[in-house]
Amino acid sequence: MSAAELCARLIRFDTSNYGEGRSAGEADLAAWLVGALERAGYAPQLVGPSPARASVVLRVPGTDPTLPAMLVHAHTDVVPVEPSQWTVPAFAGRISDGYVWGRGATDMKDMVAMTLATLLSWAKTGTRPRRDIVVLFVADEESGGEHGALWLVRNRPELFAGVQFAIGESGGDATELVAADGRTVRCYPIATGERGTLHLRLRASGDPGHASRPHPGHALERLIAACHRINTHEWPLRLTDTVRGYIETIDRALGNEPELDTEAGVLAAIDRLGPAGEVAAATIRCTATTTVMNAGMTVNVIPGNAEALVDVRCLPGTEDEAVETLRGLIGDGIAWEFVDRQSPVSAPHPSPWFDAMRDAIIAHDPDAVVPPVCMGGGTDAKAFAALGIAGYGFAPLTADPEGRRPAGTHGADERTPVASIDGGQRILEEFLTRV
Template identity: 60%
Template structure:
């Protein structure tokens, strides 16, 4: 009997793998050992490894029937963002299944994909099935922070695990956005990520003269920092239409029944507005962004601090990294200094490729009405760790459309949940894709 991925998802949620950032975490080891045990019993030669005992990942290579074919990587992270139980209607780590939903922190980000991938491997072992090509699966730690204990560490310290791999799939993409066309018909749009904005996290530091709050000083660190952050935070970044985003807008608007005028900024903005929910993704991927997020200064109201610091989250589009950095430096000015906290370049992978067509084919076999389009993600995933190995990375963690209209809710928020039917149907799509790709 096939393994139920919904049951696996609920069981995985019961491992509290909260990642608090800055190296603070409950750890992924218990969840990793649970997965390792299941894989070992099924006959796989999986390995448990990580830079610290509590920060563990699991990697397994499933040998394909044709060694001449390039390999494929499937990656899914075990860690989750923290939850505030007092705000939830139930225990966020109970893995509750109710009213057609799986509830719990990580249900949709992304223990659903962990469960679907694990179910596929267990189903293969039970049926004696081998894929056409080598499939490397990595259940990784630390995606919800910098990846230093997970994907980045694996890629740097154990690149041999990914030898022969040409492409990878991970979060996020492959599930439907339901839209209404101009003629009133329903459009089921399935975006697949073929790009990600780059992540540039910097710390800005202003130094001045400390003193009594009642006596102005010649160089005020707090004031200089605020001025610099005002410039960088309020800057209007120019519109840049990358090839992936252009195709996303063109193909989506065509499916909705109208033609987009992408010859001007106004035309692009009008097309994005007319795309409805699908325009949300495009809206954050036609521009770079620079957002101050953390401030540190002072310890007492009547003391002027000599140092003030802030962290800024910068996201840059493919092909814009150098210009983005130069613009940020100019905006910040010479009254502050900067250091990099994290620097991961943008990711872009070919859309006109057999990999993309294989994903499209798997979706169409399970939903003949699917409209499959490429997209660029506004945020980032572990793809940024694997892309430097020469791997083409895509966001493809397929989910089925719930027949009763349920949808994913509460990701990184309260009462996170995912429809049972979405996980069960998504696993069938994933298994179909991985078996035949």
């Protein structure tokens, strides 16, 4: 089976993750992966907090035991679907019109399939990697990893012995851009960092009262004011080396000379990047926004308690600054705490590992432009960072020759071009064999 056909097969396991442990689980898919690997002569293990939430782990021994090991991780769960929004069945694993269709086609059963295809190809040709490669098909990424990556890091750290770096979700996929002179530029950003995730709960309390005689500074009024200060705060520009490298590399490839010493210059350069500018725009500063508010029972009663949840994303190197800023914005008289605090992560660049990923891409696409990129959100890489593992986002996909694009991530009609998956698998195999 090709990588694309494997991806379609994996989609037929409904591994929807409803969060808070309310999931059918990844067990059937994990068992299928174990069977496929065992038939190829590997010795995978099922690991996890319960049989239903099983992950699959496998260490492929390298030929040079002096080299540090690496980890390849890809999650097996998917976000739930709203079937009425789809024009194809979400779990049929259909291949048509040049696409693999279904939940997980982009996020991220494509990478699970490419990794599995590489292992099966190695088994057929008797190939071994240079260094030990730990392969992890991991459960529960979509609701935070408590039953997956975090559990493994806390309970089975010995599985990652000797691992110095990892590749995982997001990055290495081709975006086609058009230069000012009409040339097509194919850009494959590799993630070398992720913003941190800070989730805050704010609580205000005060005297309840009659709404016809509102007393100033009641709990809900103060909470609304604090959330408004957070939502409207203008966070300063913080151009990290990664984001600078991303903007400079692409803008130059498009034939421009970026001027990044002023905010206006940065914004102008991001504008020139077209579709590649979106991720840059999300990673030049911290962001914070209120997402949940709870207060009150009925319209004529001023509540004595009010609560809000705030989602904050901070760049590598800015976490302490962001927390101090938030403290000031929240102000006195409102209690607050972190309900989740995952620090930003970054991996070395330049580095021999980054170079090996870039070389594998260039071996298949000599004109490729390969910048580093910082991800706006988060992945399991944060969990593995706790073990000192540097995480890169590298799940390569090549450009479809007829211009099809992956689509529908976390939405409807999720799909990835067949050619992109099969091309991506060749890059991945090249990288994992040579690194």
